[in-house]
Amino acid sequence: MAAMExxxxxxxxxxxxxxxxxxxxxxxxxxxxxxxxxxDDRMLWRNLFAQFPVFRSGEMVLYNxxxxxxxxxxxxxxxxxxxxxxxxxxxxxxxxALLEExxxxxxxxxxxxxxxxxxxxxxxxxxxxxHFPFNYFxxxxxxxxxxxxxxxxxxxxxxxxxELRTKIFKDAEECLDMLSEKLSDKTFFFGDxxxxxxxxxxxxxxxxxxxxxxxxxxxxxLKQSENLWLYCSRILQRYYPTSAEEETERKEQEDxxxxxxxxxxxxxxxxxxxxxxxxxxxxxxxxxxxxxxxQLEVMDGSDDMDEGEVD
Amino acid sequence: MRKTYSKMLQQSFIxxxxxxxxxxGMDEEVELFQPFQKEQITLPExxxxxxxxxxxxxxxxxxxxxxxxxxxxxxxxxxxxxxxxGAQIVSEFDPIVEYLDLKGISLSQELSGAQRSEMxxxxxxTINRFYNAEVFLSWYCEAIAEKITKPRYGAPYAWxxxxxxxxxxxxEAKKYLKVQGWLEKSQDEVxxxxxxxxxxxxxxxxxxxxxxxxxxxxxxALVFGHLYSLLTFQLIDDKMADIVNSFPSLxxxxxxxxxxxxxxxxxxxxx
Numbered sequence: 001m002a003a004m005e006x007x008x009x010x011x012x013x014x015x016x017x018x019x020x021x022x023x024x025x026x027x028x029x030x031x032x033x034x035x036x037x038x039x040d041d042r043m044l045w046r047n048l049f050a051q052f053p054v055f056r057s058g059e060m061v062l063y064n065x066x067x068x069x070x071x072x073x074x075x076x077x078x079x080x081x082x083x084x085x086x087x088x089x090x091x092x093x094x095x096x097a098l099l100e101e102x103x104x105x106x107x108x109x110x111x112x113x114x115x116x117x118x119x120x121x122x123x124x125x126x127x128x129x130x131h132f133p134f135n136y137f138x139x140x141x142x143x144x145x146x147x148x149x150x151x152x153x154x155x156x157x158x159x160x161x162x163e164l165r166t167k168i169f170k171d172a173e174e175c176l177d178m179l180s181e182k183l184s185d186k187t188f189f190f191g192d193x194x195x196x197x198x199x200x201x202x203x204x205x206x207x208x209x210x211x212x213x214x215x216x217x218x219x220x221x222l223k224q225s226e227n228l229w230l231y232c233s234r235i236l237q238r239y240y241p242t243s244a245e246e247e248t249e250r251k252e253q254e255d256x257x258x259x260x261x262x263x264x265x266x267x268x269x270x271x272x273x274x275x276x277x278x279x280x281x282x283x284x285x286x287x288x289x290x291x292x293x294x295q296l297e298v299m300d301g302s303d304d305m306d307e308g309e310v311d
Numbered sequence: 312m313r314k315t316y317s318k319m320l321q322q323s324f325i326x327x328x329x330x331x332x333x334x335x336g337m338d339e340e341v342e343l344f345q346p347f348q349k350e351q352i353t354l355p356e357x358x359x360x361x362x363x364x365x366x367x368x369x370x371x372x373x374x375x376x377x378x379x380x381x382x383x384x385x386x387x388x389x390x391x392x393x394x395x396x397g398a399q400i401v402s403e404f405d406p407i408v409e410y411l412d413l414k415g416i417s418l419s420q421e422l423s424g425a426q427r428s429e430m431x432x433x434x435x436x437t438i439n440r441f442y443n444a445e446v447f448l449s450w451y452c453e454a455i456a457e458k459i460t461k462p463r464y465g466a467p468y469a470w471x472x473x474x475x476x477x478x479x480x481x482x483e484a485k486k487y488l489k490v491q492g493w494l495e496k497s498q499d500e501v502x503x504x505x506x507x508x509x510x511x512x513x514x515x516x517x518x519x520x521x522x523x524x525x526x527x528x529x530x531x532a533l534v535f536g537h538l539y540s541l542l543t544f545q546l547i548d549d550k551m552a553d554i555v556n557s558f559p560s561l562x563x564x565x566x567x568x569x570x571x572x573x574x575x576x577x578x579x580x581x582x
Binding site for chain 1: 440495507
């Protein structure tokens with residue numbers, strides 16, 4: 001069997017990836033212990049529309065479809081749903097459609113349509129997530145795709161921006177209530193072991209809970225339904241124990257770094273100032289020489305004598 | 312004097328309450344607007360109209376059917392069908408369900424919370440898979456779009472509008488599919504999606520009469536609308552109908568609802 005590898009959007013805040021589909025596949029692969037190698041920030045020039053995830057296995061490449069990837073994994077016997085009844089499998093399909101219709105718009109809205117989140121949070125984060133030169137245009141493309149999606153599926157000419165916001169969040173809150181109802185007090189949606197619905201729901205819940213949006217209307221609602229909140233932290237603890245620990249460590253380090261003040265940044269500042277002054281001087285001198293404002297003549301003693309003779 | 316005054320007040324309060332009570336039912340005539348059935352309507356529209364009609368029938372609401380060639384442009388959201396009650400206009404399936412709910416008419420009152428959650432999930436599945444597949448087949452498959460959908464959509468207009476408007480609508484449909492990632496699918500994959508959705512619904516339905524509790528719900532109306540259209544709408548081949556027909560419990564379901572709610576309508580059409 002060919003080795004499986006996948007290119008993802010990078011993660012943060014204790015999540016291995018902030019892209020819903022990537023997170024879904026990553027969690028699913030942990031459920032079934034599938035040997036997939038994950039890369040972030042790699043081969044972006046082959047993925048100019050930022051369609052994550054990109055899944056490769058031998059010759060086969062799957063773009064942008066978590067559903068297809070999971071179907072492929074299931075064919076390879078990495079299947080969590082084999083033990084389920086037909087009706088439960090039908091439920092999985094139905095609930096994933098529900099999530100796509102009701103919760104996805106809210107997540108996209110939080111990332112890209114909310115003005116404050118977009119300017120203060122999403123754009124800066126995304127432009128740091130990719131390396132040069134992709135950081136200049138990939139965030140814009142992702143933003144545009146999200147906007148188009150919302151406009152075509154929920155919005156349109158007849159919906160005012162404010163109405164769109166209330167509608168999206170109302171739908172999302174209803175959807176969370178339904179999930180909470182479906183989960184009730186079980187460990188996973190279908191009993192004690194995870195299914196493909198669990199990885200999907202987890203990817204949504206985790207990004208709503210963990211991504212620190214400045215404006216997050218849904219987080220409070222999600223915290224109110226205790227079972228969903230516990231469910232999410234249970235999966236995080238069970239399947240991403242290291243990342244959670246790393247996260248706290250990283251935060252501690254950051255705090256530690258912040259307290260001594262700006263001493264850390266000073267050497268860079270001095271270097272930058274020197275460099276910029278040097279560059280400015282070079283540019284000025286170069287310009288004045290080339291344009292003829294200042295002329296330099298190189299004169300030898302012998303030249304002087306020659307001139308004298310001519311005169 | 313004082314007593315009569317308070318009595319008057321009481322009387323007017325009772326009147327007020329009574330009037331409010333009446334307002335919760337449908338006291339005005341319901342009109343349903345949709346494009347012409349025979350020459351004009353396209354597959355996705357047909358499915359949506361059928362779903363709303365079934366819903367109204369199931370709620371036992373009498374409605375007058377109004378056929379308008381420009382129904383799409385009369386609708387506030389640009390989608391057909393829409394209903395007009397007095398001065399109010401509500402368009403498309405979900406808002407109509409909500410509107411009826413406000414008026415105190417609801418098919419899913421007796422469902423438990425978990426059942427209602429499941430119902431909403433399967434409704435999302437129906438829209439997400441069936442509707443998208445219908446749009447895909449009728450607008451994106453070139454053969455079907457050129458032969459069936461575009462001529463039908465442009466039927467009420469004269470040249471050049473009958474070329475321009477269908478083209479414009481097709482661009483819109485393609486955009487709708489593109490943002491949801493359906494343009495990357497091939498025709499066979501779309502048929503596969505249809506099959507999966509049908510299988511899910513037929514597994515859910517099992518041997519029951521209706522999806523929940525032996526009585527019709529919004530889900531039944533929606534599923535019937537889509538399945539009936541898939542079965543009866545004439546495209547260049549019968550592949551869609553074949554897919555639905557391969558699930559006997561679904562075809563039985565369609566027949567049953569047709570007999571219960573559309574027996575009268577069919578007789579009227581024939582006469």
